[in-house]
Amino acid sequence: HVLEHMMFKGTKRLAVGEFSKTVAALGGRDNAFTSRDYTAYFQQLQAKDLNKVMVLEADRMANLVLSETEFKKEIQVVKEERRYRTDDQAQGKLYEAFMATAFQANPTRYPVIGWMSDLEAMTYKDARKWYDTWYTPQNAVLVVVGDVQPAQVKTMADKTYGKVKPKTLEERKPQVEPRQEGIRRVQVKAPAENPYLIMGFKVPKLNNVLKDRDAYSLAVLSAVLDGYSGARLNRELVQNQKVALQAGASYDMTGRGPSLFYLDGTPAAxxxxxxxxxxxxxxVKKVANEGVSEAELARVKAQLIASQVYKRDSVFGQAMEIGQNLMIGLEVADIDRMIEQIKTVTTAEVQYAAQTFFDQDQLTVGTLFPLPIDPNKKDAPPKGLSH
Incomplete structure (x- = not known):
């Protein structure tokens, strides 16, 4: 994430900040983000200017200037970003502690932005080493969506990225998470208006698009619980029982690391x-015992599939979905295959998922204990969150 910031600090031919100024002068916009699995850099602009930004991207892939002076300034921006998004956000602090409790050996336990101690100890040489190790065309995916011809894009890529000297990539060694053998709990005390609860069960993820039926069943179960405004958690816990101000469910079906099925909520007064x-x-137990009706399943699957299709409403959304799937080892065609698999999930499979994967020995629970809020505290985002 720190290197993502430094990628906007100039190359051998571009001054600090000139990358984004050049894109803006073309009438476009650019930014970047880092997730647990990858860092993405993107530009949105007219198709006629595609080659110009490919030249820019290839340049900073090969010729980044990492100065100690710029690093010292930018690391302060990143530290301030961490304070704003995590240290000063009660739920952010809880989620960080929750993930570090749920996982022990897998890198999923680490916050993407890093612990503050990581940022305080980091040097520009650390960022340089990461850049020298991983920033190379054979470790990147190029996604172009819009009014372009594939042959022309390939020619542009050959003339830009194709000229970047390849590197020998380090072998990625598996970091297998040991089996959890009992419920884990963590509590965070922080200034907040309300208490908050987050629960996560270690469950199977999607590895084989055509064979891993359990992943699709869990995705549909998540939608049964919280896939639309009238779904079960909102209807039962918020509206009927009034036990929660908000209640939700979600599931990480894809990704390089292990998956969790989340339940969360804010207790009512x-x-x-x-x-x-x-x-x-x-x-969850109710679904395990009683299942879901065919009518509810049809409604839920329609909502779930629609949410997947809506991602394609913009070229940006299409590019993001394609890139995300390619970066975790899936194919472009798998996007449609996953939708087709969701269509075939049965009521029996949803019930089986609820019966099978919610063993409390695989559960981690995080709770937020609210402390009084400082009325004088300012809550404005720091400068530099957008590159």
Missing amino acids: GQTVESLEKALLAQ
Whole structure:
């Protein structure tokens, strides 16, 4: 993430900040972000200017200037970003502690932005080493969506990225998470208006698009619980039982690391995180015991599939979806294959998922204990969050 910031600090032929100024002068916009699995750099602009930005990207892939002076300035920006997004955000602090509790050996436990101690100890040489190790065409995916011809894009790529000297990549060694053998709990005390609860079960993820039926069943189960405004958690826990102000469910189906099935919520007035925890688990248990009707399943799958298709409403959304899947080892065609697999999920499979994958020995629970909020605290985003 720090190197992502430094990638805008100039090359042997571009001054600091000139990359973005050049894109803006073309009428475009650019930015970048880092996830647990990859760092993405993107530009949105007219097709006629595609080659110009490919020249820029290839240049900073090969010729980045990493000065100690710029690093010292930018690391302060990153530290301020961390304070704003995590240290000063109660739920952000809880989520960080929650992930570090749920996972012990896998890198999934580490915050993307890094611990503050990491940032304080980091030097420009560390960023340089990461750049020299991983920034090379054979470790990157190029996605272009819009009014372009594939043959022309390939020619441009050959003339730009093709000229970047390849590197010998380090072998990625597997970091296998040991089996969890009991429920784990973590509590964070922080200034907040309300308590908050997050729960995560270690569950299977999608490895084989055509064979891993459990992943699709879990995705549909998540949608049964929280896939639309009238889904079970909102209807039962918020509207009917009034045990929660908000309740949700989600599932990480894809990714390089292990997956969690999340349940979360904010207790209603007069309720506790303990009562909300029981209520959330009871909703999963209800599906395990009673299943779902064909009518509910059809409605849920339609909503889930629609949400996937809506991602394609913009060229940016299409590029993001393609890039995300390619970076975790899937193919472009797998995007449609996954939708087709979701269509075939049965009520029996959803019930089986609820019966099978919610063993409390695989559960991690995080709770936020609210402290008084400082009325004088300012909550404005720091400068530099957008490159």
